[in-house]
Amino acid sequence: MKQIKKWNKKTKHIFLIFAILVLLLNLTLHTCHAAGDPLAVVNNLSTFIFGLIRAIGMILLGFGIVQVGLSLKSHDPSQRANGFLTLAGGIIITFAKEILDLIIG
Template structure:
């Protein structure tokens, strides 16, 4: 008894893509290429402190982006917990929200602490 038929001849068929979808994909591909290849280069000056400051600004920019993502996710969690009346999800949402705020403003908090 054969359960599955083995198809020996498999043909690949292009999926139809309309004019609007092709145009949207071209815009998306152009934006991705601009983001990847259109980055500005940071030329290092003769001052090594400037290089360290540039690296610090870049790293804190990445940290701020992660914090903003966590902040948005925390807002969504709190909203969903208010809808479903789930207290444990609400607590997790507020903790994620607070963590996102702390991570987003980490550079400002560190400069406030160090003076």
């Protein structure tokens, strides 16, 4: 097994300077200039989040359709009820933005 070579005084000094430089560069405040309307950024983020929610709702909607179809084939009423609940939840989640817009006005 190789022994780790001990650092001499010069190497420790160079490493200390490097570490201080890295910390100073990471901890200094950087100014940034916004190029547009700050509300546009919030609206873009809102659109992105509602797009993700819509995708999750579509997945639940598809899963609910499959569950209802399987319950009709197997004549299982509890699975059918779960399928319709999943289907209704998927519809509500898919159209969440439109529902909120109707509520807000």
